[in-house]
Amino acid sequence: MDYASGENELKNWIIAETGFNPDYLGKCEAMMALGNGYLGLRSATEESYVGEVRNLFVAGTFNRFDEYEVTELPNGADITRMDIRINGKRFSLENGKIRKYKRMLNLKTGELTRHIRWVSPRGEELEFVFRRFVSLNNLHCIGMRAEITAMNQDMEVSIESGINGQLTNTGVQHFHEGEKRIFEKKYLQLIQTTTQSKIDFVVNTVHQYRVDGKEVDGEPKMVIDRRKVVLIQDIKLNRGQKLVVEKISNVYTSRDKEYDHGDYSLEVLRKDALFNLKSECKKGYEGLLQESIKKWEEVWEKYSICIDSLQDFDQLAIRFAHYHLVIMTPAHDHRMGIGAKGLSGEGYKGHSFWDTEIYILPFFTYTDPQIARKLLEYRYHTIDGARKKAKENGYEGAMYPWESAWKDDGEVTPVWGAVDIVTGKATKIWSGFIEKHISSDIAFALWQYYMITGDEDFMEKYGYEMLFEIAKFWASCLEWSEEKKEYHINDVIGPDEYKEHVNNNAFTNYMAHWTISKAIDYYHVVKEKKPEVYGRLNVLLGLDEAYRHWISKVDKIYLPQPRQEDLVIPQDDTYLQKEIIDLTEYKNQKHVGSIFRDYNLEQVNNIQVSKQADTLILFYLLENLFTKDIKRANWNYYEPKTLHDSSLSLSIHSILACDLDDLELAYSLFERAARIDLGPNMKSSDHGIHAAALGGIWQGVVCGFGGVRMLNGELRIDPKLPKEWSRLEFPIEWRGNRLHIVVTKDKEKQRLYITRMSNHDNAQAITLEVRGRKYTFKERLMVNL
Structure with missing residues (x-):
């Protein structure tokens, strides 16, 4: 892993993998996962490997396989796999020689790229550039692009790509067989329905093939198989020619808010989904990506934290946390919570824990209260299940489930776990x-x-x-x-x-x-x-x-x-x-x-x-x-x-070390918390990222080193920067006011600057406590600490 690949305007924005190892696929699959809160896409490679985990989850679509298992988010059909054959032989990085390899997640734009220079066992040399994003603009849309260049000789390239519904949740199949369809020999559609919750999934995809900018002649071979619908396109590439494949896909479900009503019609859902695909694919990969990037620009403007540190990793770590907090959170729908692994893996089955309220929610409460409210409304929508649990256990009121899923599910914690040695x-x-x-x-x-x-x-x-x-x-x-x-x-x-x-x-x-x-x-x-x-x-x-x-x-x-x-x-x-x-x-x-x-x-x-x-x-x-x-x-x-066997632990200890004025220890614990996913352990994230730890990183920065607390309804800011940091900037919301906080340190002397960003003609003055003293201001405040 390389966390220093970003240069100039991309400095501290890039997570990179600089070598391929089939034994450690899960690390980047989870860390580089893509999403938008509606759907989450684990970043498995286009070509397939033993041990890979291909996941596509749609928030809130829980299903129970049978009466002996708890409900979980079902693993939807895969649209990312491309079986590529060069002169009849399957492309795989486990064969031949890798001359160049780099996979990068750009946190700033939400785009995943992979650049490979590869020589096959028979001597064919090719250059591959794979790109992928999940749109933040159109919650249903997934874009993929593959560039394949023949470097040293003419060759035949065959690409099999489509929709594969043969996937499971670690062996559990949550869907009925489903209906497959190909429209106009171009648009592929798979309809899946969950076995118990009866949620319809409609998955569509379309391809476009160009060689040196010219559209490829010849119709693809159409294949419909069990739980699978694909196209096989054969293309002749001359030496030096570049093949570009663009694949645009979308996912809709009957649980989507606009379809989850008494007049629901599968026929309407599938028509809407196909219409959306046909409209969106006209924009092409680049057009759709730019629309998504504009939304990411709004995200970074709203949430941005700037850290001037001797360790560049600190800035990258908070951006990594922000990125995943955005893509894991169903901000579009108050009927859904946040899974303990977000939407990046099968760990904890997509269930919500106390992780949300204690570790993740403060981020949204202080920066985006509308989303925080939706997450709390989700708990309100589950209150009947909490009442039921209380009654079943002989109590009154609301006993909330330890693990929550869909609002009507009640307690969904599994009963049996790991082996007793x-x-x-x-x-x-x-x-x-x-x-x-x-x-x-x-x-x-x-x-x-x-x-x-x-x-x-x-x-x-x-x-x-x-x-x-x-x-x-x-x-x-x-x-x-x-x-x-x-x-x-x-x-x-x-x-x-x-x-x-x-x-x-x-x-x-x-x-x-x-x-x-x-x-x-x-x-x-x-x-x-x-x-x-x-x-x-x-x-x-x-x-x-x-x-x-x-x-x-x-x-x-x-x-x-x-x-x-x-x-x-x-x-x-x-x-x-x-x-x-x-x-x-x-x-x-x-x-x-x-x-x-x-x-x-x-x-x-x-x-x-x-x-x-x-x-x-x-x-x-x-x-x-x-x-x-x-x-x-x-x-x-x-x-x-x-x-600290729980990923929730280190951030809390870091904050408490700040409170105890042990900043060296606080910074050490913060670094350890930041490396739960980003660290050198190549198996740490196999089951998905650690959602609560990422919320804890934000709290470590803002509530720990930034010193922000709400105490008995009043605001207190008592910053304590570690010796590695010279400046910290972050935004918070307080009673409808947007505040920009800057903490600077020069020769151990610290200053606090607060600017009210939201100006109202009749705005009331803001009162807060800093180092035991009360201050009141309307527009700006500066305090020597």
């Missing part, structure tokens, strides 16, 4: 049963959104109802301890998933207490100031009775306190009594999860070792509740015992 059996996944903190994570995220945006309409339509239902759930979870005269939360998993079936996980208890406390506060708000909202929710939720329960219980919830001897807050009732072992080997591991080569989960459960930040996350989300001494003491205790 002691028993040889599959390990049971308890998260879907007892990892309850996600409900509070959603409550916190909607409150954070409300505080930053002031969006009363959202709260009245969705937010209050969600908050009250989650508070009802927590109140019904509490178990009274007669011995201690307090309420406990028992048999849970906290963020540290290496500790199962624990009582009084500190993170869970504090967040449950916070949720109920906030519900009490907002009960008074709606009752006193929003009578219509109060009346509706009181009828729907039994709000008055729920309030009485909250008031009677909230002050009696057990909140683990710092121990007198060392200020350490017990992660749960038994963590501090568990065995302590030497974790050096696992802290220095090259591959996450190496501890499971020596222990099974039951054994790990009895060791003082953590998968990821747990108690420490409280010091970020609820930081005002704890003193710096308490934060430092718990850092010193828990961080050495944390293996």
